[in-house]
Amino acid sequence: MASSSLAQHRAIPIILGASTIIGAFVVLEVLLRMGVVNKYVVPLPSQVVMALERIIVEENIFGRMRETAYEMVVSCVMVIVLGVPIGSLLYRWRSLRSAVLDWIAAMAAAPLVLAFPLFLVMFGRSPTTVIVMSVITGLAPIIIKTTEGLLGVRPVLINVGRSLKLTDAQMFRMILLPAALPTIFSGIRLSWTFVLISVVGIEFLINLGGLGQLINDLSERYDLPGTYGAIGFVILVSVAFFMILERVETWLRPAK
Amino acid sequence: MTLATSAASDAASGVQPQLVIDRVTKQFGEGPGSVLAIDDMSFNVMPGEFVSVIGPSGCGKSTLFNIIGGLLDEYAGDVLIERERIAGPHKAVGMVFQEESTFPWRNVIDNVAFPLELLGVNKSERLDLAHHFIDLVGLKGFEKLMPSALSGGMRQRVSIARTLVSKPQILLMDEPFAALDEQTRLLLGDKITQIQQDLNQTTLLITHNLTEAVQLSDRIVVMTYRPGKVKRIVDIKLPRPRTSDVVSSDAFGHYVAEIWSDLREEATRGMVDSESAQRGGSRG
Ligand SMILES: Nc1ncnc2c1ncn2[C@@H]1O[C@H](COP(=O)(O)OP(=O)(O)OP(=O)(O)O)[C@@H](O)[C@H]1O
Ligand SMILES: [Mg+2]
Numbered sequence: 001m002a003s004s005s006l007a008q009h010r011a012i013p014i015i016l017g018a019s020t021i022i023g024a025f026v027v028l029e030v031l032l033r034m035g036v037v038n039k040y041v042v043p044l045p046s047q048v049v050m051a052l053e054r055i056i057v058e059e060n061i062f063g064r065m066r067e068t069a070y071e072m073v074v075s076c077v078m079v080i081v082l083g084v085p086i087g088s089l090l091y092r093w094r095s096l097r098s099a100v101l102d103w104i105a106a107m108a109a110a111p112l113v114l115a116f117p118l119f120l121v122m123f124g125r126s127p128t129t130v131i132v133m134s135v136i137t138g139l140a141p142i143i144i145k146t147t148e149g150l151l152g153v154r155p156v157l158i159n160v161g162r163s164l165k166l167t168d169a170q171m172f173r174m175i176l177l178p179a180a181l182p183t184i185f186s187g188i189r190l191s192w193t194f195v196l197i198s199v200v201g202i203e204f205l206i207n208l209g210g211l212g213q214l215i216n217d218l219s220e221r222y223d224l225p226g227t228y229g230a231i232g233f234v235i236l237v238s239v240a241f242f243m244i245l246e247r248v249e250t251w252l253r254p255a256k
Numbered sequence: 257m258t259l260a261t262s263a264a265s266d267a268a269s270g271v272q273p274q275l276v277i278d279r280v281t282k283q284f285g286e287g288p289g290s291v292l293a294i295d296d297m298s299f300n301v302m303p304g305e306f307v308s309v310i311g312p313s314g315c316g317k318s319t320l321f322n323i324i325g326g327l328l329d330e331y332a333g334d335v336l337i338e339r340e341r342i343a344g345p346h347k348a349v350g351m352v353f354q355e356e357s358t359f360p361w362r363n364v365i366d367n368v369a370f371p372l373e374l375l376g377v378n379k380s381e382r383l384d385l386a387h388h389f390i391d392l393v394g395l396k397g398f399e400k401l402m403p404s405a406l407s408g409g410m411r412q413r414v415s416i417a418r419t420l421v422s423k424p425q426i427l428l429m430d431e432p433f434a435a436l437d438e439q440t441r442l443l444l445g446d447k448i449t450q451i452q453q454d455l456n457q458t459t460l461l462i463t464h465n466l467t468e469a470v471q472l473s474d475r476i477v478v479m480t481y482r483p484g485k486v487k488r489i490v491d492i493k494l495p496r497p498r499t500s501d502v503v504s505s506d507a508f509g510h511y512v513a514e515i516w517s518d519l520r521e522e523a524t525r526g527m528v529d530s531e532s533a534q535r536g537g538s539r540g
């Protein structure tokens with residue numbers, strides 16, 4: 001009894017979510033057919049669903065997804081591998097921090113995408129260009145949030161560590177890092193958002209690689225349903241990424 | 257063993273004090289904005305002795321605590337443990353902080369076992385000891401909870417257990433019972449005195465609670481309001497073993513009244529000072 005009602009509890013939000021999406025599609029379909037929304041801007045949802053088969057069969061969608069996912073994975077791992085240590089260094093060295101933190105914040109705000117010709121010259125039209133640009137685009141939030149998180153560690157926790165005579169390395173691993181982790185994760189979430197947008201955006205821009213290029217191709221062919229279908233796959237990949245991040249986060253943080 | 261008869265040592269028994277506080281002065285900052293937090297304080301604590309330091313808010317109690325704990329290494333005068341001047345945390349000292357200091361990313365038992373982890377104690381022994389001290393502070397059954405699921409007073413008891421678990425020779429506690437209700441405070445006081453007696457632990461308790469100080473201490477150091485100086489040192493000659501029942505005795509009442517008359521003077525000064533600072537207004 002209890003377990004079946006529990007299962008029901010879990011199923012309800014899922015059913016509700018799915019029916020909301022389907023409902024929205026139905027409403028959109030009706031509006032489009034009534035001519036309230038322009039068919040040349042938004043395709044019929046039913047056409048998009050039909051187009052899925054075509055882009056899966058003809059456009060090698062899974063190969064492209066793999067390519068895009070590869071660039072995303074490499075970039076997402078790189079921003080963490082680079083960002084957290086850089087943020088930690090900035091925490092540690094005050095003079096370095098006051099020298100560069102403003103620049104990093106400025107970097108977060110700058111439209112780095114516009115610098116793509118420079119990277120094309122350096123790395124050619126290759127996945128490396130996509131990865132390097134995406135890493136640079138996504139790096140700033142994670143650096144800033146890491147520094148911010150470490151600076152925000154309550155002094156009394158550091159004093160507990162000092163009174164227990166922790167070494168610098170122990171202090172970092174056992175107190176500073178775990179205390180700053182929630183803030184660092186909010187940085188990772190921001191950075192990953194930037195990275196995912198950047199990967200697809202640059203693929204689109206330089207017409208190279210996976211889903212971004214496909215969207216570019218399809219839109220140039222005025223294949224509107226196909227374009228929207230491909231965008232659906234981008235969303236799918238992004239959702240997968242954030243599901244993974246959430247898993248990692250709950251695994252590292254037993255409770256909030 | 258040489259019977260060094262410094263003015264400070266307990267000449268009668270020839271026992272060396274475990275903790276010497278000698279002309280300690282601490283000023284924060286330089287020039288006009290500076291605060292003289294502690295001014296020329298001296299007193300000793302004998303091995304196994306329970307000494308309370310009592311004084312009004314802002315008189316420099318936590319500052320003294322941080323100096324003895326080796327967390328404020330720039331100070332004038334000397335704090336000596338085993339004849340060594342304190343200039344960093346000493347391994348014999350365990351500290352319970354005034355602010356909430358549990359690790360929010362560790363559950364209760366892992367919080368309490370933390371110091372043992374550092375000492376490399378094996379897991380089963382670590383958990384046994386941690387269980388023992390969790391039980392002692394009255395948190396049995398809460399081992400697996402995260403601090404965020406506990407009340408403020410419960411969290412404070414977790415930090416007390418975390419410090420007790422490594423059985424420090426010198427125990428420093430900065431208002432450890434401040435977040436507790438009166439009943440828990442009295443009962444926990446009993447437990448702490450019991451451990452302190454069992455382990456013959458030298459204990460320095462910082463407090464602004466009179467009852468607590470008289471209930472637990474062998475001696476009470478009364479501090480003046482800013483700058484913190486020693487106003488008076490009172491011997492509490494109530495019999496041991498002592499439990500919280502002592503609070504209803506006549507002698508207890510006398511001590512409380514006596515210390516209160518000293519303390520009232522200082523507390524009043526403190527109040528007047530902060531009121532005039534408020535009226536002076538534009539500073540804060
Ligand atoms: N890091 C610091 N920098 C500057 N001033 C400080 C610092 N720490 C403490 N002070 C000042 O020293 C004085 C004594 O502070 P302290 O925290 O030792 O008081 P306390 O007796 O513990 O008070 P309470 O009972 O409220 O905890 C206060 O006037 C405080 O403003
Ligand atoms: Mg204090």
